[in-house]
Amino acid sequence: MAGSRRPFAPLRNLNAKIAAVPMIVTVLVVFVGCTLWTVVYSFTSSRSLPTLDFVGMDQYVRLFRTSRWTVSLKNLAIFGVLSLSFSLVLGFILAALMDQKIRFENTFRTIFLYPHALSFIVTGLVWQWILTPAYGVQKVVRDLGFETFTFPILTDGRFTIYAIVIAGLWQGTGLVMALMLAGLRNIDDEIWKAARVDGIPAWKTYLFIIIPMMRPVFITTLVIISATIVKVYDLVVALTNGGPGISSEVPAKYVYDLMFSRGNLGQGLAASTIMLTTVLIILVPWALLEFRPRYRKGEVSK
Amino acid sequence: MSSSLSSAEPRGSRPKRFLSPASIMIYSALLVAAIYYLIPLYVMIMTSLKGMPEIRLGNIFSPPVEVTFQPWATAWNSACTGLYCEGIKVGFFNSMKILVPSVILSIIIASVNGYALSNWRFKGSELFFTALIFGAFIPYQVMLYPLVIITRQLGIFGTLTGVVVIHTIFGMPILTLLFRNYFVSLPPELFKAARVDGAGFWRIFLQIMLPMSLPIFVVAVILQVTGIWNDFLFGVIFAGTKNFPMTVQLNNIVNSTQGVKEYNVNMAATILTGAVPLLVYFFSGKYFVRGIAAGAVKG
Structure with missing residues (x-):
């Protein structure tokens, strides 16, 4: 493989280096540079313009005293836990059903996956319409004769975050299903045969043999969804715009609003640094697990 | 209700009993x-x-x-986004203007880069590649403000060029991963034979690698078309009011507070905005699935 060649002069293999310039610039300037800039300036008193007047942890202290931010964090936690658990469970169940050598598999797959092709804005607006009390689900149920039925999911601040969960699941479960189905298809048929010979019922085989075998798929899926959950922004903007009041605010929206419409840069930067920390907390253990030296692969951890 | 046949041990796939x-x-x-x-x-x-x-x-x-079909006509031609009542068509053409150069530029850069990373590794190339993949997990919000400063310094903030550059940057991790993994999977003998024959970096890429990698280009195009079309955040920040993409216009139309809400027009506009990625999805089938699965493939 040409990969083993060692250049001795900087000019060797020059074309490849030229080809990699955009990547190098992106990594150094955007991923490293911009991130460091944000972290550094989150410790300053910047308002509408960045200044290098360091104030220690002040921005963070103020951030966690702001109810809008704590509500955002709480919402993100609810959204995250519910989306993760439901999309993993439902996605796996759908994939397991799809894996029963069924007919019309392609049709079902197309149906489950099409929301994933849509913009979060589209998803948010459709669900806003379906859940609007005056015309949507509430009215339909009332028209059926249940006249006292209330479904104030968009108007009562206690419930709005669940509307976002519902819309998010509609859009995201298909992806989980596709990833899980790919994982199931990678399981050796011999495993199934052996389980059948031993008379193990299918649900037990799934629970105690297949799912443990699919651990890498589950972990990768978990990481991918978690990273998108932390970023959730468009969906909230379209569905509730954070309202009513501040009841469905999320961190990404807090950052955007403080930076671009309220001109409070320090707060926005501190909030985005917290978002970065959240992602690192998810990412670092996974990276250590995934990219540990190859010879330990296959060894059971713990 | 297919017929089940033999008493012998079944071979191949399980027989389908439709109504058990x-x-x-x-x-x-x-x-x-x-x-x-x-x-x-x-x-x-x-x-x-x-x-x-x-x-x-x-x-x-x-x-x-x-x-x-009146709502459709209204949505396309005369729905109001705040001050202007020119319909969602403005957003449609803006999105096209953003989409075409972004897709082309990002794919050219990522394919050449993926090729260099698979066949022409140099000291540090793997390190940068790993950093690129990890960068994909950084929330955009962390990098937004510095990027605003940089693009403003370069004079491309609030322009089409600006938003195209941003899309190219943030499309790079997944596309590079896609192309690199594909080129790595090609038989190395091909590359070696071309080297022996004296072909260089660009010639091998253009004459040997490109013709063999049409499917992965299709996957990349699908990934980028749907991704960029559906973007909201970069469009609203970097494109400038004049160039707001369709998603931004749509949100402005539907969530604008003034006037009587015309739900039928809103839904027509929503379908129109979703139509491009949906058509791509319905016509591309397995390529789309491959594209999203690529995100799950380890580097």
Whole structure:
């Protein structure tokens, strides 16, 4: 493989280096540079313009005293836990059903996956319409004769975050299903045969043999969804715009609003640094697990 | 109800018994799920074909008594986004203007880069590649403000060029991963033979690698078309008011506070915005699945 060649002069293999310039610039300037800039300036008193007047942890202290931010964090936690658990469970169940050598598999797959092709804005607006009390689900149920039925999911601040969960699941479960189905298809048929010979019922085989075998798929899926959950922004903007009041605010929206419409840069930067920390907390253990030296692969951890 | 035949041990795939109790349960579960997934699409289409009086009286699930295409025409030509009433078509053409150069530029850069990373590794190339993949996990919000400063310094903030550059940057990790993994999977003998024959970096890329990698380019195009079309955040920040993409215009139309809400027009505009990625999805099938699965493949 040409990969083993060692250049001795900087000019060797020059074309490849030229080809990699955009990547190098992106990594150094955007991923490293911009991130460091944000972290550094989150410790300053910047308002509408960045200044290098360091104030220690002040921005963070103020951030966690702001109810809008704590509500955002709480919402993100609810959204995250519910989306993760439901999309993993439902996605796996759908994939397991799809894996029963069924007919019309392609049709079902197309149906489950099409929301994933849509913009979060589209998803948010459709669900806003379906859940609007005056015309949507509430009215339909009332028209059926249940006249006292209330479904104030968009108007009562206690419930709005669940509307976002519902819309998010509609859009995201298909992806989980596709990833899980790919994982199931990678399981050796011999495993199934052996389980059948031993008379193990299918649900037990799934629970105690297949799912443990699919651990890498589950972990990768978990990481991918978690990273998108932390970023959730468009969906909230379209569905509730954070309202009513501040009841469905999320961190990404807090950052955007403080930076671009309220001109409070320090707060926005501190909030985005917290978002970065959240992602690192998810990412670092996974990276250590995934990219540990190859010879330990296959060894059971713990 | 296919016929089951022999007493011998079955070979190959399990025979399909269409109406056994187990399969009835499987199909009903799948059917219920499918209905849940289809309801929003159904509601969107039905609402967009009704007049406003019918919407006020009826319910969202009932099909239109009187089909009208007026909401579609209004949505396209004269729906209001705040001050202007020029319809969603403005956003459509803006999105196209953003989409075409972004897709082309990002794919050219990522394919050449992926090729260099697979066949022409140099000291540090793997390190940068790993950093690139990890960068994909950094929330955009962390890098937004510095990027605003940089693009402003370069004089491309609030322009088409600006948003194209941003899309190229943030498309790079997944596309590079896609192309690199594909080029690594090609037989190395090909590359070696071309080297022996004296072909260089660009010639091997253009004459040997490119013709062999059409499928992966299709996957990349699909990934980028849907991704960029559906973007909201970069469009709203970097494109400038004049160039707001369709998603931004759509949100402005539907969530604008003034005036009477025309739900049928809103839904028509929503379908129109979703139409491009949906068509790409329906016509590309397995390539789309490959594209999203690429995100799950380890580097």
